[in-house]
Amino acid sequence: MVMPEMPSQAQMDLVKESAAALKPVAPQIAQLMYDKFWTMNPETKRLWSVDFTKMPKGGCPGNSVTLQAQVQSGVVFGFMTNIEHIDRLMADLKRVAQKHCSRNIDYSKYPLLGEALLDAVVEVTGGVDQSVLDAWRAGWTYLVDCLVHMETEIYKEMQEKENGFVGFKEFKVTSMEQIEICNVDDSDSDDGVDELEKEIATIVSFQPLDGAALPAYDKNQYTCLKLVSDKLGGATHRNYYLYGASDEKTFRLSLSKMDRSLVTAHVLDEMRVGDTAYLSAPFGNYLLMETLGE
Ligand code: HEM
The missing domain is CATH 1.10.490.10 (Globins)
Structure with a gap:
């Protein structure tokens, strides 16, 4: 090259x-x-x-x-x-x-x-x-x-890469499970002791419609979720870290209502098991814009 x-x-x-x-x-x-x-x-x-x-x-x-x-x-x-x-x-x-x-x-x-x-x-x-x-x-x-x-x-x-793909693949939601997660809040700890904040997250699992195996990913890699919906005014994208260990069958995202982005709100409020969406392969290891917030 x-x-x-x-x-x-x-x-x-x-x-x-x-x-x-x-x-x-x-x-x-x-x-x-x-x-x-x-x-x-x-x-x-x-x-x-x-x-x-x-x-x-x-x-x-x-x-x-x-x-x-x-x-x-x-x-x-x-x-x-x-x-x-x-x-x-x-x-x-x-x-x-x-x-x-x-x-x-x-x-x-x-x-x-x-x-x-x-x-x-x-x-x-x-x-x-x-x-x-x-x-x-x-x-x-x-x-x-x-x-x-x-x-x-x-x-x-x-x-x-084994099972690698470029662009977007169509997936369906196979489960949506609520779990309690703990975040460390060190924003205003005068005494130097970090506080644990509990929050409910929804783990949304996606499997590819074509049944093909998925590429492996590492901790901190992300995927891009693309939704196409009239309610969202057309195609809408947002990147999320992949949640949990890689298993070739499923991509899981951890979504929280605390993230008030349009795509997150749409998934949590409108999507159900069996609905479809597009996902990219796993890329990167650090999301800047998402951590800076809206
Ligand atoms: C060649 C010059 C370009 C530079 C230097 C540049 C730079 C950037 C930067 C700094 C980001 C943010 C990365 C982050 O979130 O960490 C970004 C994201 C992005 N760029 Fe570019 N970009 C370029 C060209 C383009 C072009 C031509 C397009 C589209 C036609 C494009 C589409 C995007 C999209 C869709 C994102 C993701 C934004 C999001 O998170 O919603 N970029 N780019």
Whole structure:
């Protein structure tokens, strides 16, 4: 596989300087980039969790950004300011690549998001020199090449894995069981003693409709649950850690009413044993957005 090629030194210097200067408005640039991209490519918007593309409650009009824009701008501007030392960013890039693979993101959209980013940079700054714009384009191409390189490797590993599959498979719910779980709450323990909080979780078990065996997973790996329902306004995605030990037959998710996301609420309130949904193969080992909350 061809390794990603770095931009020229002059372009790296320009994009580093420009990204550092624009860092304070990076989330606003990312938000504008997504607004432009989703307007031009409306069919892609439902790939993102609805909860992460909603404006936060209480945000100021014109100055409010979604969780997706906050997190994405951190990665993009971190990449551009460290473009000569991307080894520092490997953990972030791998996390993004794994999540993209769990959603089966189409590579052909990456340059389109880049064009939306360039338009957003021009709009927020009121215009930049052509050389700066060209440097951003070269930086974006390098970022995309790095992600595509990683994602291709991840897909290849998945395809070579026993029972591995890429994309989404149709599953049916085989059981929904309520259990009591204990969470450690260390948020306000003045005495240094953590408190145990009890909560009811529903363990939802899914088995593939085609009866095929499932790939094994490790602790902390996740799957993407895709629901297609008129009540949800179409397809809706959310990633969840896989619960319990891997057994080739079943994927289990632990869902709690404390997680007020649209997908979790729909599963708990509307779905029953025998209903169907789509799941991806197990990917990654760390979910950022889900832990940051809605
Ligand atoms: C090539 C440049 C891109 C970068 C740097 C990037 C960056 C990111 C980041 C930082 C996340 C959050 C990862 C996390 O939750 O830990 C993310 C998630 C995601 N990205 Fe990208 N992305 C890029 C392109 C795209 C494109 C072109 C699409 C779709 C057409 C896309 C679709 C998604 C989706 C659906 C998620 C999951 C969001 C969720 O959890 O709901 N990304 N990306």
